[in-house]
Amino acid sequence: MSALAGAPVRSALVTGARGFIGRHLCRHLALNGWQVAGLGHGHWPEAEAMRWGVSRWVNGGVTAANLDALYPSTGALSTVFHLAGGSSVGAAIANPREDFDRTVTTTADLMEWLRLNAPATAVVAVSSAAVYGAGHEGPIAEDADLHPYSPYGHHKLMMESLCRSYGASFGTRATVARLFSVYGAGLSKQLLWDICSRLHKGVRSLELGGSGNELRDWVAVDDVVCALERLADEAHPAVPAFNVGTGLATPVRDVAELVLKAWSSTNGGTAPALSFSGASRQGDPFSLCADVGRLAHLSWRARHGLEAGLARYVAWFQQSQMDVS
């Protein structure tokens, strides 16, 4: 994965670069010799963006105007990693119209801009296991039935459809990466963040939603960004889809216990009692586990185990709290 001496510099645009996965991706690409520009929302001081490998950052939406400003001459843009979009099922249910704009309209604008300005550029469209929806047992292959039932999953599938539409009618090359449960340093939402935040407050008991038996495929962000870079070479007008996961399904209960264990080992304290409410969240499938055969054909393997990965997550969380305080 190191940059090849003498190889031409590849130029990447990362939409949503300032997000959790976006930052890790930018740093990974930069370390591997890519020239990286970023587009997304939020003030990002130049020095900090540079530390993440982003040589140019534009604070704004994925619009033709911002793309024009970034690429007045577009011959050099080899790949767009399209990470911009809604970021959770809950937020999408709370405001479905905004999630639509963030995920679907940005893709419509991006694909149209590429059609008109940079038709040779490859797209890596970052989708989600949420497109599969509920009712699956065991590892889910990419050609499984797609029955999203949250607005988040529906919108991600529309994003994929836009890529297929432009591929079929205009030859735009893209590949779809369906991410499973991505975790790692910087993830400040969802289950792991929630558990750590409550442990940080010193709770004595920890009740989580659901039954604890829900299965998820947890994949380290360091593995994910390697996969995304690899998938840039698979872009094609037929828009192949690839699951990005480990192929291992872990019950939520086990994940929570691993977090508790890592937390206790750092402060020597007693782990709080763990329980589950039994109430499942709206839009939450019971089992989401990747069949990773297609990605394995590209010689990609997840290299980070869950227990060590969660211990690193806990260490990052505790460090981030010390930085804040």
Place this chain on the structure above:
Amino acid sequence: MSALAGAPVRSALVTGARGFIGRHLCRHLALNGWQVAGLGHGHWPEAEAMRWGVSRWVNGGVTAANLDALYPSTGALSTVFHLAGGSSVGAAIANPREDFDRTVTTTADLMEWLRLNAPATAVVAVSSAAVYGAGHEGPIAEDADLHPYSPYGHHKLMMESLCRSYGASFGTRATVARLFSVYGAGLSKQLLWDICSRLHKGVRSLELGGSGNELRDWVAVDDVVCALERLADEAHPAVPAFNVGTGLATPVRDVAELVLKAWSSTNGGTAPALSFSGASRQGDPFSLCADVGRLAHLSWRARHGLEAGLARYVAWFQQSQMDVS
């Protein structure tokens, strides 16, 4: 199909009311006792709109602002017939971003407005056989694989997905009508209009695209509007889809010959020689024929035969040319 004496007045909003199918639908609904408002693009003099059964017309897009203006108090709106959207494969290929806005963004805005303002309202979302795409032989059932390959078909499928998304997460009731090849008075585009326009110019030979063997399911607009009204009662959060066609596949060559025959019979002249270029149009499936079993369960049948329907179309075309000159 007559209005029931004493039945409560049902209130319909027809988006895209001024279009070909929209006008026929408004007139049909008004004749059957509905109170009809219309929303869409273009100046429509009040007297003319009233002739089509539209008691209130707003010239503008399907936006929250226009919907708010039409329904400051929304308790009374029973059904939205959502016909607004892109209107042809060719236009969608020429300007895919605009087609996306017309078909998909309007639906996102409509569904969100209903969620927030009129959650009990039913939606009849007017989709297209283009969602099925190519590769189908014989009558296509609603649960067939959906493989659109034109932007037009992709966007119609996204419209359907938005209805499903709002149904699953918010209980919004909708039904999807997948229209096959609709024709009738007022259709001023596509094959029939093209043939008549050339005959009107007095061509001696008539070359059409494709092989002439392409199969389509031609359904009279008068039958379609009856189906759409019927489907309002089928709206459900699970968003059932219904094909609207006749179940009969007719080769393009036969349709063209029927038009030539009808034309010649009105002016006694010799029909021009008919030929086909052999070149198929981009985004054009070979066969699109409806399995109409699901709609037949609702006691709906297409009542207009093709030969008589095409003769009426030719008569309308000739009359419209006299009105112009």
